[in-house]
Amino acid sequence: MKKKIAVLGLGNPLMADEGIGCRVIERLLSQADTYPDIDFIDSGTGGMSILHLITDRYKVILIDCAYMGTKPGTIKRFTPDDVQSIKKLAHQSMHEVDILKVLDLAKQLGQYPDEVIIFGIEPEAIEQRQNLSKTISQKLDHYISVISAELDVPAEK
Amino acid sequence: MSKNMNIDVKHVTRIEGHANIVVNARDGKIEKVQWQVPEAPRFFEAMVRGRSYEDIQLIVSRICGICSISHSLVATKAVENALGLEVTEQTDLIRLLMHYSEQLQSHILHIGYLAAPDFFGVPSVVPLVPKATDAVKTIIKAHRVANDWSDLIGGRTTHPVTLKPGGMTAIPSEKQLRELQATLKNTLADLETIAKVVLSVAGNVPQFERPTEYVSLKQTNPPTYTFYHGDITSTDCNGKTVLVKDWHKVANEYVVEQSTAKWTKWHRDSYAVGALARFNNNAELLSDGAKKTAKAFGLNKGCCNPYMNTIVQLAESVHVVQSSIAIIDKLLTKGVKQEKVTVKVKAGKGAAAIEAPRGILFYEYEFDKKGNCVAADICIPTNQNHANIQKDFEKLVPEILDQNEATIRLKLEMLVRAYDPCVSCSTHMLDVKFIR
Numbered sequence: 001m002k003k004k005i006a007v008l009g010l011g012n013p014l015m016a017d018e019g020i021g022c023r024v025i026e027r028l029l030s031q032a033d034t035y036p037d038i039d040f041i042d043s044g045t046g047g048m049s050i051l052h053l054i055t056d057r058y059k060v061i062l063i064d065c066a067y068m069g070t071k072p073g074t075i076k077r078f079t080p081d082d083v084q085s086i087k088k089l090a091h092q093s094m095h096e097v098d099i100l101k102v103l104d105l106a107k108q109l110g111q112y113p114d115e116v117i118i119f120g121i122e123p124e125a126i127e128q129r130q131n132l133s134k135t136i137s138q139k140l141d142h143y144i145s146v147i148s149a150e151l152d153v154p155a156e157k
Numbered sequence: 158m159s160k161n162m163n164i165d166v167k168h169v170t171r172i173e174g175h176a177n178i179v180v181n182a183r184d185g186k187i188e189k190v191q192w193q194v195p196e197a198p199r200f201f202e203a204m205v206r207g208r209s210y211e212d213i214q215l216i217v218s219r220i221c222g223i224c225s226i227s228h229s230l231v232a233t234k235a236v237e238n239a240l241g242l243e244v245t246e247q248t249d250l251i252r253l254l255m256h257y258s259e260q261l262q263s264h265i266l267h268i269g270y271l272a273a274p275d276f277f278g279v280p281s282v283v284p285l286v287p288k289a290t291d292a293v294k295t296i297i298k299a300h301r302v303a304n305d306w307s308d309l310i311g312g313r314t315t316h317p318v319t320l321k322p323g324g325m326t327a328i329p330s331e332k333q334l335r336e337l338q339a340t341l342k343n344t345l346a347d348l349e350t351i352a353k354v355v356l357s358v359a360g361n362v363p364q365f366e367r368p369t370e371y372v373s374l375k376q377t378n379p380p381t382y383t384f385y386h387g388d389i390t391s392t393d394c395n396g397k398t399v400l401v402k403d404w405h406k407v408a409n410e411y412v413v414e415q416s417t418a419k420w421t422k423w424h425r426d427s428y429a430v431g432a433l434a435r436f437n438n439n440a441e442l443l444s445d446g447a448k449k450t451a452k453a454f455g456l457n458k459g460c461c462n463p464y465m466n467t468i469v470q471l472a473e474s475v476h477v478v479q480s481s482i483a484i485i486d487k488l489l490t491k492g493v494k495q496e497k498v499t500v501k502v503k504a505g506k507g508a509a510a511i512e513a514p515r516g517i518l519f520y521e522y523e524f525d526k527k528g529n530c531v532a533a534d535i536c537i538p539t540n541q542n543h544a545n546i547q548k549d550f551e552k553l554v555p556e557i558l559d560q561n562e563a564t565i566r567l568k569l570e571m572l573v574r575a576y577d578p579c580v581s582c583s584t585h586m587l588d589v590k591f592i593r
Contacts, residue, residue, distance in 0.1 A: 012222075042313070044219065044225070045219070046314055048270060109293070
């Protein structure tokens, strides 16, 4: 049975800061007992599979590495309506999936959660290695505390 | 005859990764036809060196978000071959179930989200929703079944965590297997619906043929439409096979200027792998339902129309579901139990092959006596198809040069999407600007 709230970490931990979403989930999973009503999911680069992970939920929180035009290491909380995708690919490819398009599809299908929150984290390094950059790894505790604050907000339903 | 033309499609949409199509023609004469792959190549080989045999499958599962199960399974098999580990029949069957779940996941994704928009003449699946709502909902339902199925066996929808050299870290219960079987029986009806929808627009599948060598696995004992066991064969082999350990004799890699990805050839200048290759080598071994699906589309062994790869994926979807229903029967008859795995580490070298959804995938590893990886070699299906895509382009473009530029461009893009190449497969980030 799916829990009503899901926190999804997106990205690839083999590509340095690109994997920040997965690293955050790793940390949150270690304190999952504190949140019995929340599913924490490392959704990796599952692309369109995210559609199935967000349906039948009241609230979904997405954590992803994001180019936002901010300083590396910045974490920003926003909703899908706050942003416009400027990804180079105009349409969906199955890997280079634009999560905002997946959300659009969920909306069209009537499978959109009541609330979707995105935490974007500006990367410093996207390259082929498993470690996060120093800038990002030093802020990991900060990210967890910002995201935890969101987890403590009761869902609307 | 067409005039001047300058097609330069950067980053073909709706394929997994980045690649370019370039066609230049002057006064009706073709100057340049190229399939370019500018993406960075195979850094994952270096990434596993020095790592323990126990960690390999978890690392490589991140190579691709669509084929993560295939990468994990073939890596596990290669590790087992290197260390001389045997697995039980139960492990083998459960892994096969896991593998089939990915075939369904990936094929449905390709048929529904990549190819269907072309058949319906829309740019992506999003505008397809109002145009064919029920069809899209059925596709999404089947995709969801496949995802849940992967989750059950692999412990996660993508990037599985239940594999370990010699066995499994977790297995589904008999109750879960019974529930999965019931779901799969219902999915057969949904696949039939999807086939009918695709059949209704099958007139939009371009007619194009080019005699091609098709390479895939072949399993003779027992004869099986194989995705997992067996040796290597091709349509140029007259039924003969090559052992997997000799895969370098098959995938002869070479470097070309237009691509940073290596190309491969065997008996000819190029060969193709994937669903159509499996079909052309093993079609008579498909399940009854899959044969019926193929027949409805007039698909016969020996088909050399690469656009039909998508249709074979449809038939294979039926095949993997029917085969899995039978596998679950087998597992339930014997009863499932968690098995203990003991591994004796030793130095060794081993290769393995698997049919990923996009075609045959080769892995080879060497370990030192402590079980740490000292050498790795990977050859992915997409790299094996690049040369063949180029050869298809070279035959196709002169045949359609009198058509308008938009049609030529679409047909070339559709051709690339039919192969379903997975070109970069590594990053997935958001790129946004704030609008409020």
